[in-house]
Each structure stands twice: as structure tokens, then as C-alpha cells.
Amino acid sequence: GAGVSQSPSNKVTEKGKDVELRCDPISGHTALYWYRQSLGQGLEFLIYFQGNSAPDKSGLPSDRFSAERTGGSVSTLTIQRTQQEDSAVYLCASSLAGRESSVEQFFGPGTRLTVL
């Protein structure tokens, strides 16, 4: 079946503009995660959605970052008033519910964001 898809694959924007990044999880996966990967860094957790529960936003670096998940499926990560330090690869992952399933995450190819 199809894996996690993300769009766009690359996004170049000017400082101060807003951007939206999209993630389509694997069908049937109830959990969805966003991560940020900056140059030379590991993965930084941003936000987590599980079913219809309120999202865990504990990893969002500032109030310029927000995310929503519509209908328990597609998710959009929005960055307002982008700054150069927001330049990174944004990765989305999804997983099934259940003990062992919930920790095995499947990753999309990422969106490379460049803020000029």
C-alpha cells in the first residue's frame, strides 16, 4: 500500500511569509507525528496527533508554528512569519494504535524548507 506522503517536497520562501506543509499518513494509521530535522541535527519532535484526542504540542518551538489534522487523516503544519532559522527538513510519520504498533513509526520523504 501507499506510504506516508508529504507535499511539497521542496519549498523556498521569503522571510516573513507563511508556509503550509502537508502530510498524508498511511491509511488506517491513527497517530501522526511531525518532526524537524535541521542541518547536522537529529530529529526534533514538534507535534503529535492521536485519533480525535487533543494534539500534544509540547515540541512546537514557538507560537508561529501550528498544525491541524482534518478528519483524522491529512495534517497541515503551518509556519507563520517564517524566519531563516526555520530552514530545515520537516518530516511526518504515522503509526497504528496499540502498544508495540504505536512506537513503530513510518516516515514520509520530508519537505525541505528554505527561508531566504
Place this chain on the structure above:
Amino acid sequence: AQSVTQPDIHITVSEGASLELRCNYSYGATPYLFWYVQSPGQGLQLLLKYFSGDTLVQGIKGFEAEFKRSQSSFNLRKPSVHWSDAAEYFCAVGVWGGGADGLTFGKGTHLIIQP
């Protein structure tokens, strides 16, 4: 909270030589353990995972890893590397409960393959 350490930022190996990438974790119980690989411009691909049972796990692309509880380690090995193995490798610890605790990643090891 759990943590993962990958002590080697870069490793250079000759093609055909054996490989071992180190991973140490910190967690109060036995965690779920993963190795992911990321090729340039790509997302993360799961190489192998350990949940329970046999401490030597086999993965894709000829990789294996061994869980050693006494050393809190989960090192990745391959007997003979290929040029296509050049990539970034991430070790991760998974904790039941999901959310922010779902997966904690190491900072990665960049593998360079010499001809």
C-alpha cells in the same frame, strides 16, 4: 526521560569491510529499539527493530543489531558494506505511551564508504 547516544558522528569504512555503529540508550526499563537509515534527500527507512525475545535481530539490506541489556546498547552491524550503504543512520528508543515520548532519536552517524 529516555535518551539515545550515538557516539560516532562520522564513520569511514572501506567497501567490503565490516561495519559496527554504536548506540547506547538510557531508560528505566527495556525499551523498544530501532535503527533507521536516511539516504541523502530521503525520509527515514526502518532497518530493524527490537521489541522482545531474541536479542540478535535481523533487518533489511543485510544489517543486524544486538541488544545488550547489561551495556544498554543496541549496536548495528553489517559484515560487508556496499557503496550504497553510505547514508545517515539513526538509532531510536521507543516508549509505550506515544506522544512526545513515542520515539527519541540519537543525533545520527554519518557513514562514508571508501572505494
